[in-house]
Amino acid sequence: MSSENIFVLSNGESVPVVVENRRGARNVTLRPKTSPKKEIHISKPWTTSTKFVMNFLESKRKWVEHIFNAMPQKEKIAPGMIISIFGRDVCITHDCTMRSNKYMNEEKTVLCIGGDADMFERRVRDCIKAELLSEIKAIIKTTPHEYWPTRITLRDTSSRWGSCSSNGHISFSWRLAFAPYEVMRYVVMHELSHRKHMDHSPEFWANVGELYGFGVERAKRWLSKNGQSLHRYF
Numbered sequence: 001m002s003s004e005n006i007f008v009l010s011n012g013e014s015v016p017v018v019v020e021n022r023r024g025a026r027n028v029t030l031r032p033k034t035s036p037k038k039e040i041h042i043s044k045p046w047t048t049s050t051k052f053v054m055n056f057l058e059s060k061r062k063w064v065e066h067i068f069n070a071m072p073q074k075e076k077i078a079p080g081m082i083i084s085i086f087g088r089d090v091c092i093t094h095d096c097t098m099r100s101n102k103y104m105n106e107e108k109t110v111l112c113i114g115g116d117a118d119m120f121e122r123r124v125r126d127c128i129k130a131e132l133l134s135e136i137k138a139i140i141k142t143t144p145h146e147y148w149p150t151r152i153t154l155r156d157t158s159s160r161w162g163s164c165s166s167n168g169h170i171s172f173s174w175r176l177a178f179a180p181y182e183v184m185r186y187v188v189m190h191e192l193s194h195r196k197h198m199d200h201s202p203e204f205w206a207n208v209g210e211l212y213g214f215g216v217e218r219a220k221r222w223l224s225k226n227g228q229s230l231h232r233y234f
Contacts, residue, residue: 005050007040007057009065015039019053021046028056032067033158034231040064067159072232077121083233085128086135087180094120101127125234129154132177132184139188143211147192158231161187161223164194175230179223186212186219
């Protein structure tokens with residue numbers, strides 16, 4: 001079950017707050033979201049009161065408002081636009097006579113979207129998400145079997161690029177498709193490392209470096225510096 005409250009930003013804007021009780025949860029978790037609209041999702045243990053949660057949210061006001069303020073203005077995807085997918089500049093075209101979507105060259109620099117014009121943006125998004133999931137699965141297969149997740153899902157999160165549960169379920173932000181390939185691979189290796197270390201201890205970071213190899217710090221810095229730009233579309 002969930003209940004809805006309101007959090008008023010410093011500029012006077014009211015943002016819905018969705019509070020969910022999660023079985024097995026030990027801590028209060030905040031997740032500001034900007035798509036498809038601004039919301040703050042909070043999960044909490046059953047025994048934690050909503051009043052406590054709202055006070056906790058207020059104590060995190062500066063962080064929450066920073067996330068909302070840092071989000072770039074959305075750009076509408078249109079035929080002929082060039083966007084970056086895994087670091088490649090890809091021209092998105094449209095052909096209403098095509099029933100499927102496909103790359104038009106081996107370099108994957110021209111992506112043609114089929115179907116009706118009113119479904120264009122949705123089909124671009126779905127095509128990119130499918131490609132990301134395929135790439136993630138290919139990366140996972142390069143690691144030892146004990147790191148493999150029990151389940152993989154894609155989500156649209158504002159403040160987390162991935163998460164790994166204690167039962168081996170790993171989720172990723174689908175917006176990682178707009179990051180350079182090696183940055184996306186870093187997030188995959190980061191979450192896979194949580195299969196052995198459910199923390200951010202020195203042993204965990206050593207595990208990330210072992211799985212990723214040379215350049216892990218460079219990928220980590222890129223994401224920290226440029227991560228918000230991955231929210232510019234949709």
